[in-house]
Amino acid sequence: MLQFNIPALHTDKMEEAKAYIDSLTKPPGSLGKLEDIAIQLAGMTGEVKPDIRPASLVFCADHGIVEENVSASPQEVTYEMALNMVEGGAGISIFSKMIGAPLTVYDVGIARQVFNPKVMDCKVRPQGTANFLKEAAMTVEEAWAGIKVGYEAAKKAIDEGAGCIIVGELGIGNTTPSSAMLAAILEIDPETVVGRGSGINNEQLIRKIEVCREAIALHKPRKDDTIDLLSKMGGLDIAGMTGAIIGAAENRTPVLLDGFICTVAGILAELLAPGSKEYMIVSHDSVERGHQVAARYLGKQALIQLDLRLGEGTGAAIAYPLLQAANIMVKEMATFQSAKVSQK
Amino acid sequence: MLQFNIPALHTDKMEEAKAYIDSLTKPPGSLGKLEDIAIQLAGMTGEVKPDIRPASLVFCADHGIVEENVSASPQEVTYEMALNMVEGGAGISIFSKMIGAPLTVYDVGIARQVFNPKVMDCKVRPQGTANFLKEAAMTVEEAWAGIKVGYEAAKKAIDEGAGCIIVGELGIGNTTPSSAMLAAILEIDPETVVGRGSGINNEQLIRKIEVCREAIALHKPRKDDTIDLLSKMGGLDIAGMTGAIIGAAENRTPVLLDGFICTVAGILAELLAPGSKEYMIVSHDSVERGHQVAARYLGKQALIQLDLRLGEGTGAAIAYPLLQAANIMVKEMATFQSAKVSQK
Numbered sequence: 001m002l003q004f005n006i007p008a009l010h011t012d013k014m015e016e017a018k019a020y021i022d023s024l025t026k027p028p029g030s031l032g033k034l035e036d037i038a039i040q041l042a043g044m045t046g047e048v049k050p051d052i053r054p055a056s057l058v059f060c061a062d063h064g065i066v067e068e069n070v071s072a073s074p075q076e077v078t079y080e081m082a083l084n085m086v087e088g089g090a091g092i093s094i095f096s097k098m099i100g101a102p103l104t105v106y107d108v109g110i111a112r113q114v115f116n117p118k119v120m121d122c123k124v125r126p127q128g129t130a131n132f133l134k135e136a137a138m139t140v141e142e143a144w145a146g147i148k149v150g151y152e153a154a155k156k157a158i159d160e161g162a163g164c165i166i167v168g169e170l171g172i173g174n175t176t177p178s179s180a181m182l183a184a185i186l187e188i189d190p191e192t193v194v195g196r197g198s199g200i201n202n203e204q205l206i207r208k209i210e211v212c213r214e215a216i217a218l219h220k221p222r223k224d225d226t227i228d229l230l231s232k233m234g235g236l237d238i239a240g241m242t243g244a245i246i247g248a249a250e251n252r253t254p255v256l257l258d259g260f261i262c263t264v265a266g267i268l269a270e271l272l273a274p275g276s277k278e279y280m281i282v283s284h285d286s287v288e289r290g291h292q293v294a295a296r297y298l299g300k301q302a303l304i305q306l307d308l309r310l311g312e313g314t315g316a317a318i319a320y321p322l323l324q325a326a327n328i329m330v331k332e333m334a335t336f337q338s339a340k341v342s343q344k
Numbered sequence: 345m346l347q348f349n350i351p352a353l354h355t356d357k358m359e360e361a362k363a364y365i366d367s368l369t370k371p372p373g374s375l376g377k378l379e380d381i382a383i384q385l386a387g388m389t390g391e392v393k394p395d396i397r398p399a400s401l402v403f404c405a406d407h408g409i410v411e412e413n414v415s416a417s418p419q420e421v422t423y424e425m426a427l428n429m430v431e432g433g434a435g436i437s438i439f440s441k442m443i444g445a446p447l448t449v450y451d452v453g454i455a456r457q458v459f460n461p462k463v464m465d466c467k468v469r470p471q472g473t474a475n476f477l478k479e480a481a482m483t484v485e486e487a488w489a490g491i492k493v494g495y496e497a498a499k500k501a502i503d504e505g506a507g508c509i510i511v512g513e514l515g516i517g518n519t520t521p522s523s524a525m526l527a528a529i530l531e532i533d534p535e536t537v538v539g540r541g542s543g544i545n546n547e548q549l550i551r552k553i554e555v556c557r558e559a560i561a562l563h564k565p566r567k568d569d570t571i572d573l574l575s576k577m578g579g580l581d582i583a584g585m586t587g588a589i590i591g592a593a594e595n596r597t598p599v600l601l602d603g604f605i606c607t608v609a610g611i612l613a614e615l616l617a618p619g620s621k622e623y624m625i626v627s628h629d630s631v632e633r634g635h636q637v638a639a640r641y642l643g644k645q646a647l648i649q650l651d652l653r654l655g656e657g658t659g660a661a662i663a664y665p666l667l668q669a670a671n672i673m674v675k676e677m678a679t680f681q682s683a684k685v686s687q688k
Binding site: 025026027028029030031032033034072073074076077080081083084087088089090091094095097098198199287303304305306307308309310311314318321322324325328329332333334338339340341342343 | 369370371372373374375376377378416417418420421424425427428431432433434435438439441442542543631647648649650651652653654655658662665666668669672673676677678682683684685686687
């Protein structure tokens with residue numbers, strides 16, 4: 001078990017940032033949400049002009065629940081795509097390169113031995129999680145171990161110079177545990193939050209809803225015990241992301257959330273380490289059904305609406321240039337005084 | 345008078361792009377609107393993997409209508425901000441630098457002599473336009489001359505390697521001619537499209553609406569004669585943008601529109617050179633009142649919603665990384681075959 005300590009936002013730096021932004025050569029407020037972002041970044045980092053160099057961290061794991069025919073892709077795609085990621089061909093590879101973010105791919109439980117040394121071997125369970133329709137997905141100790149992988153990954157990235165963490169996941173079947181956990185946390189019927197993931201048909205969708213309902217009935221997860229929930233119905237990719245988000249927040253580092261699975265990890269992070277959500281930015285509104293419910297739970301509005309549903313952290317990497325624009329505004333734009341521009 | 349010839353989209357290349365995108369290592373359709381953008385870019389350029397290196401072109405001019413107290417800023421700000429732009433301190437300077445776009449600033453009619461050689465001297469009227477509440481803003485010949493400045497600017501940028509044109513404007517008072525022209529084109533009351541520009545008060549807003557109404561009553565612009573409209577109630581910055589948009593479209597080059605003023609120029613371009621709109625992308629939904637009406641006229645949905653209203657082309661530069669992401673997707677993402685990833 002880990003103890004977390006999330007610092008409060010620097011509200012004085014937010015006020016300082018606001019005043020500074022109003023001195024820049026543009027009509028006051030005319031950069032809209034970019035101004036809000038710059039103020040938020042000041043509160044998180046304690047700097048009006050922070051360094052927000054990005055790093056992408058992707059957590060990969062397999063899910064025993066795929067036995068229940070809840071996914072559009074075969075399980076080996078987790079393994080195959082992990083290799084594609086480190087070889088530069090996946091969505092998160094190309095978008096990380098676009099934004100200058102080093103990409104690190106963690107194997108937290110891919111159900112196959114990975115011989116490529118570019119994939120970080122941090123397997124907590126060599127076969128991935130168990131089928132949580134029949135038994136707990138993993139033990140409490142394993143859930144903590146998964147969180148620790150992400151927590152240390154974030155600290156390492158920050159030690160190496162990252163000022164903004166992009167978290168992503170790879171794990172065939174991982175929208176099912178995400179939906180089950182979100183339904184349990186919100187005490188709502190899974191139908192409200194179960195979506196089509198990477199593209200299941202109607203029959204599979206109905207099955208996926210049933211699986212979530214039955215799993216909740218079987219495990220009766222304790223709503224006030226986040227690790228109980230994560231161990232019974234979660235996944236190791238999700239545990240890794242949860243740890244990375246907490247690690248970023250503890251280090252006053254903004255963390256860009258991707259889509260549904262990632263935002264559920266954000267909720268778990270907030271439950272385990274209250275205050276973490278102040279460091280989270282929801283990058284986009286995913287098409288996946290439960291995403292907006294999850295974002296609302298965190299009290300967040302997304303930066304962009306592009307009907308994305310790829311995962312891997314891609315939405316966060318695609319949205320990152322907007323954070324960069326907000327950051328460049330405070331770093332590089334002239335003031336009325338410095339540029340000798342008249343004010344009314 | 346210029347003759348324009350806008351080529352049709354390459355629909356075969358759009359189909360080829362769609363099929364190619366479906367072969368990439370991601371669930372089909374999962375990059376949402378980025379996939380649509382990549383298909384559009386293929387139709388415009390005739391290439392599935394086009395080079396869309398950006399160039400920013402800003403057209404600056406003063407407006408005699410500022411005599412009517414319709415602007416929040418004094419007129420000298422046009423001159424001062426043009427210098428700020430070329431010295432690197434303005435919004436469009438820093439965001440152009442962020443996206444690697446060379447920025448060229450054209451003086452089409454700043455009401456003051458500009459001694460900085462980095463500002464391109466293309467003055468059509470040394471004092472800017474006349475007060476169009478009292479007389480025509482400019483002659484028909486001057487309107488054509490302003491269009492020619494932009495048309496040649498776009499051709500020059502494309503000759504120098506640009507594959508995507510960002511158009512922007514600078515001209516204190518320029519939302520007033522934009523609103524008057526849009527109201528005349530749509531045959532609606534100016535109240536529907538007149539907004540607060542860079543931040544006028546209620547009294548000024550009422551005056552601005554009256555000015556537009558009176559000008560339309562005075563000039564009775566001929567709706568089917570775009571140059572008549574532009575010469576009577578337009579501006580030289582707007583003429584420059586109109587020409588640049590047409591120049592881009594003639595050369596099969598995507599053009600990213602910024603906010604309200606720029607989108608009105610897009611409408612003028614479409615009226616003067618039908619088919620131009622196929623090459624236009626609306627970058628963002630501006631807060632300025634008439635913008636969404638103008639975008640709807642062109643049948644366009646914006647890429648981002650960030651409550652921007654700065655102008656200068658900033659919204660287009662801020663949105664450009666999304667075009668870049670769509671472009672990188674087709675250029676760099678692996679296919680299922682190349683990455684040996686299983687499909688269902």
